[in-house]
Amino acid sequence: xxxxxxxxxxxxxxxxxxxxxxxxxxxxxxxxxxxxxxxxxxxxxxxxxxxxxxxxxxxxxxxxxxxxxxxxxxxxxxxxxxxxxxxxxxxxxxxxxxxxxxxxxxxxxxxxxxxxxxxxxxxxxxxxxxxxxxxxxxxxxxxxxxxxxxxxxxxxxxxxxxxxxxxxxxxxxxxxxxxxxxxxxxxxxxxxxxxxxxxxxxxxxxxxxxxxxxxxxxxxxxxxxxxxxxxxxxxxxxx
Amino acid sequence: xxxxxxxxxxxxxxxxxxxxxxxxxxxxxxxxxxxxxxxxxxxxxxxxxxxxxxxxxxxxxxxxxxxxxxxxxxxxxxxxxxxxxxxxxxxxxxxxxxxxxxxxxxxxxxxxxxxxxxxxxxxxxxxxxxxxxxxxxxxxxxxxxxxxxxxxxxxxxxxxxxxxxxxxxxxxxxxxxxxxxxxxxxxxxxxxxxxxxxxxxxxxxxxxxxxxxxxxx
Numbered sequence: 412x413x414x415x416x417x418x419x420x421x422x423x424x425x426x427x428x429x430x431x432x433x434x435x436x437x438x439x440x441x442x443x444x445x446x447x448x449x450x451x452x453x454x455x456x457x458x459x460x461x462x463x464x465x466x467x468x469x470x471x472x473x474x475x476x477x478x479x480x481x482x483x484x485x486x487x488x489x490x491x492x493x494x495x496x497x498x499x500x501x502x503x504x505x506x507x508x509x510x511x512x513x514x515x516x517x518x519x520x521x522x523x524x525x526x527x528x529x530x531x532x533x534x535x536x537x538x539x540x541x542x543x544x545x546x547x548x549x550x551x552x553x554x555x556x557x558x559x560x561x562x563x564x565x566x567x568x569x570x571x572x573x574x575x576x577x578x579x580x581x582x583x584x585x586x587x588x589x590x591x592x593x594x595x596x597x598x599x600x601x602x603x604x605x606x607x608x609x610x611x612x613x614x615x616x617x618x619x620x621x622x623x624x625x626x627x628x629x630x631x632x633x634x635x636x637x638x639x640x641x642x643x644x645x646x647x648x649x650x
Numbered sequence: 651x652x653x654x655x656x657x658x659x660x661x662x663x664x665x666x667x668x669x670x671x672x673x674x675x676x677x678x679x680x681x682x683x684x685x686x687x688x689x690x691x692x693x694x695x696x697x698x699x700x701x702x703x704x705x706x707x708x709x710x711x712x713x714x715x716x717x718x719x720x721x722x723x724x725x726x727x728x729x730x731x732x733x734x735x736x737x738x739x740x741x742x743x744x745x746x747x748x749x750x751x752x753x754x755x756x757x758x759x760x761x762x763x764x765x766x767x768x769x770x771x772x773x774x775x776x777x778x779x780x781x782x783x784x785x786x787x788x789x790x791x792x793x794x795x796x797x798x799x800x801x802x803x804x805x806x807x808x809x810x811x812x813x814x815x816x817x818x819x820x821x822x823x824x825x826x827x828x829x830x831x832x833x834x835x836x837x838x839x840x841x842x843x844x845x846x847x848x849x850x851x852x853x854x855x856x857x858x859x860x861x862x863x864x865x866x867x
Contacts, residue, residue, distance in 0.1 A: 457866070457867070460712075460713060461712070461718060462709065462712055462713075462866070462867040463866040463867065464863065464864050464865065464866055481716075481717045481718065482715050482716050482717050482720070483715075485713070485714065485715035485716070486715040488715075490713050496706065497705065497706050497707075497710045498661050498705040498706075498707070498710070499704075499705060500705070501661055501705075505660060505661065506661065508660070509653075509656060509657045509660050509661050510714070512652075512653040512656060512657075513653050513657075513714045513715055513716070514715065
């Protein structure tokens with residue numbers, strides 16, 4: 412039983428089409444969502460968050476359809492995107508104060524813990540943060556309300572190697588606490604470090620959705636690294 | 651609902667929305683089209699929509715644990731909060747003009763509109779037009795607001811012009827009542843304005859929810 416399920420999700424833009432996207436997320440596992448720029452990762456994630464209006468398909472979380480249970484589902488979700496700056500001229504403290512009033516499950520202890528871990532100063536404004544620190548600020552909000560599922564759109568982009576390492580370790584710790592994580596990335600070494608499962612998207616279509624071991628077995632050739640597999644698959648898809 | 655309004659007031663709102671409430675004081679200006687105060691109050695609300703767009707407020711709100719229509723509700727709650735605060739201030743000042751200053755020569759010789767229940771009813775009608783044309787129109791895209799605001803400006807000043815002109819037509823002098831003259835007519839006009847505000851705002855909210863549901867953020 413998947414904790415998150417997408418079935419035949421379609422979305423057409425003038426120059427791009429998301430075609431029958433179907434995959435599921437296993438509870439308590441880390442799933443890496445990989446694809447090149449423009450492959451459809453962000454469109455898929457936006458569909459999962461009801462930020463875009465899909466043409467057709469079904470999306471469910473915890474066995475509940477997203478449509479009709481949006482507020483209830485989002486209570487149990489955490490989302491973070493790369494470097495988007497929310498309220499650039501408000502302080503972190505002000506943004507967190509307002510955000511916490513939406514979550515009965517807000518965990519002040521976790522908020523303080525991640526604030527220290529990410530070395531964020533509450534009196535700073537997003538406009539004063541570096542790109543990497545903006546990612547950490549977004550993650551701070553996503554991690555502070557005991558989310559059962561974390562959907563992270565390129566959370567490691569813009570981070571220095573030390574912060575990336577800390578973050579990937581944090582993903583593993585969260586997984587040990589039963590949190591389900593979907594993170595999109597185009598950094599293949601991030602997947603090798605912590606992903607249990609892989610969802611691979613190319614040209615708006617899901618090419619693979621399976622465990623890392625199955626993916627290596629089914630798609631890989633002897634002696635190929637994960638990076639080499641993806642590069643070959645992309646070249647084949649474009650040929 | 652409280653959390654939504656709190657978010658609007660603390661994160662999205664421009665300080666000008668609050669400062670421009672002071673334009674309610676224009677109710678006391680003699681020889682001036684006092685309904686312009688209503689326009690300036692809505693201009694203050696417009697500033698909040700502008701600052702919210704710059705802060706990626708709509709996407710942030712849509713990611714909060716609320717239904718998409720609640721994002722629309724937050725904006726309407728904030729607009730209504732400012733409008734009704736402005737209206738209460740104008741109503742209090744209108745009462746002052748209708749009682750303490752009813753016989754002031756300064757106002758008696760005023761060729762323009764009087765502060766009376768008809769003025770208040772028209773103010774509510776203009777607030778309703780703002781909600782319908784601007785707020786409802788904004789949610790067609792959730793980022794473009796020039797066209798809805800320019801359309802609203804045209805509608806607002808047409809309404810102000812009509813309200814200022816009406817009492818000069820023969821038989822309509824009662825619209826410009828002083829003090830508590832023509833109470834039944836004046837009360838009916840105020841209630842008519844209130845009904846128009848409720849109806850226009852409700853229609854705008856329904857329309858904005860339907861539009862916002864369809865757009866991609």
